[in-house]
Amino acid sequence: MGSSISESVDVLIAGAGPAGSATALLLARAGYRVLAVDRAAFPRDKPCADYLSPGALRVLARLGVRPAAESVGAPLRGIRVTAGGGNRLEGMFAEAHASRFGATAESHGLCLPRRDLDQLLVDAARRSGATIAERTTVEALVHAEGGVGGAVLRSADGSRRVVGARLTVGADGLRSVTARAIGRRKHRSPRRVAFVAHLDGIAGEAGLAEMVVGPTGYAGLNPLTDGRMNVALVVPAAAAADARGNPEHFFLAGLATFPALRQRLEGARVVRRVLVTGPFAARSGTIVTRGAALVGDAAEFFDPFTGEGVCSALRGAELLAGAAAEALTAPGIAHARRLAPYLAARRRAFAGKWAVERLISAAMAFPAIFDRAVGRIERRGLAHTLIGVTGEFLPARAVLNPSFLARAVI
Numbered sequence: 001m002g003s004s005i006s007e008s009v010d011v012l013i014a015g016a017g018p019a020g021s022a023t024a025l026l027l028a029r030a031g032y033r034v035l036a037v038d039r040a041a042f043p044r045d046k047p048c049a050d051y052l053s054p055g056a057l058r059v060l061a062r063l064g065v066r067p068a069a070e071s072v073g074a075p076l077r078g079i080r081v082t083a084g085g086g087n088r089l090e091g092m093f094a095e096a097h098a099s100r101f102g103a104t105a106e107s108h109g110l111c112l113p114r115r116d117l118d119q120l121l122v123d124a125a126r127r128s129g130a131t132i133a134e135r136t137t138v139e140a141l142v143h144a145e146g147g148v149g150g151a152v153l154r155s156a157d158g159s160r161r162v163v164g165a166r167l168t169v170g171a172d173g174l175r176s177v178t179a180r181a182i183g184r185r186k187h188r189s190p191r192r193v194a195f196v197a198h199l200d201g202i203a204g205e206a207g208l209a210e211m212v213v214g215p216t217g218y219a220g221l222n223p224l225t226d227g228r229m230n231v232a233l234v235v236p237a238a239a240a241a242d243a244r245g246n247p248e249h250f251f252l253a254g255l256a257t258f259p260a261l262r263q264r265l266e267g268a269r270v271v272r273r274v275l276v277t278g279p280f281a282a283r284s285g286t287i288v289t290r291g292a293a294l295v296g297d298a299a300e301f302f303d304p305f306t307g308e309g310v311c312s313a314l315r316g317a318e319l320l321a322g323a324a325a326e327a328l329t330a331p332g333i334a335h336a337r338r339l340a341p342y343l344a345a346r347r348r349a350f351a352g353k354w355a356v357e358r359l360i361s362a363a364m365a366f367p368a369i370f371d372r373a374v375g376r377i378e379r380r381g382l383a384h385t386l387i388g389v390t391g392e393f394l395p396a397r398a399v400l401n402p403s404f405l406a407r408a409v410i
């Protein structure tokens with residue numbers, strides 16, 4: 001097809017997950033004409049552990065979605081981590097001594113299926129004036145004025161059209177087409193794959209999310225409403241080849257190798273099919289270019305262990321919308337230089353959290369050290385602080401300081 005533009009908007013967004021919907025909402029609120037497209041039809045399931053940190057709830061409040069999210073989700077008081085050797089820590093959000101770190105306290109997170117969360121965000125973006133086109137795929141980007149000038153969209157009936165935009169946002173997730181079109185997508189270690197389902201009949205403690213490290217990887221258990229549990233199994237990508245053809249069997253057999261879970265699985269029933277995703281981690285070399293920017297997993301995703309992806313997607317959307325609203329006051333395609341404050345803001349907001357995630361991941365590569373550290377963190381009363389940092393309401397420096405690190409490992 002030719003590349004004649006059939007329609008023009010200020011902002012075209014590929015993907016209407018948390019990053020795309022939040023960006024759409026904020027830029028529509030700022031008065032721009034926004035079109036967000038998603039290849040899926042909402043509501044849709046997404047392989048995710050369904051955990052929302054207290055920090056994510058803060059952003060949802062700013063977006064005006066928190067009351068609706070709280071009315072459908074199950075509140076979480078804290079997190080329990082069980083290491084492979086049996087040591088455990090339990091961190092409660094309310095006990096994280098926020099004032100000691102110059103932060104505001106939070107009492108809870110939320111467990112909310114992505115089917116519900118993403119629909120709430122799409123609805124809120126529409127109410128703010130954004131247009132959301134479902135069953136519409138971004139196939140390729142188009143070029144204009146020496147940069148990105150929109151995209152080729154394919155609708156569910158197979159028809160194609162070119163939409164011109166002054167800013168094209170890649171919010172199209174882990175396997176982002178946009179990210180690959182504007183730069184190199186680097187896949188790095190750890191290369192892991194996840195299997196996620198909803199289960200009935202598995203015992204858990206209401207209000208407590210769990211991470212369990214086992215011989216083949218780790219598992220997350222998050223209590224939904226009605227006694228239902230979100231269960232995620234994360235294993236090295238190489239091990240997941242055995243799952244071909246029967247992911248449910250692989251998922252249940254994999255979980256049964258965890259001594260801490262074996263008994264609890266007896267009588268458990270899969271009530272939402274096993275969804276598979278990966279491999280992660282991935283990072284984009286170019287996050288901002290003339291006429292385009294990436295946000296959410298399209299920009300970077302490391303590992304689901306600390307459950308921070310949705311918060312980063314929403315926070316990234318706030319940072320991008322702030323810089324973009326300013327950049328778009330000038331006519332024409334958004335200039336990379338005017339979008340650069342977004343990169344600086346990302347570094348300020350995320351550098352500490354990236355360091356904590358990588359520290360935890362590095363420790364997990366040495367099971368004996370991880371097990372010992374989990375035991376020490378619990379015994380020395382540091383668990384609430386750690387969970388406050390991964391819950392995104394305490395600053396990373398509460399953990400990244402010599403005193404905390406020495407007490408956790410020595």
Ligand SMILES: Cc1cc2nc3c(=O)[nH]c(=O)nc-3n(C[C@H](O)[C@H](O)[C@H](O)COP(=O)(O)OP(=O)(O)OC[C@H]3O[C@@H](n4cnc5c(N)ncnc54)[C@H](O)[C@@H]3O)c2cc1C
Binds near residue numbers: 048173175304309
């Ligand atoms: C196993 C697992 C468990 C996780 N658990 C948690 C958790 O408990 N808590 C948490 O905070 N984070 C968790 N995460 C991370 C979290 O899921 C992601 O970080 C988050 O979904 C990122 O949001 P996003 O909007 O960037 O991408 P997505 O949510 O992936 O949304 C991208 C959207 O883009 C659409 N799309 C893709 N390609 C195209 C295209 N070409 N054209 C149009 N549309 C397109 C997709 O349909 C999708 O709707 C988990 C991740 C994994 C893998």
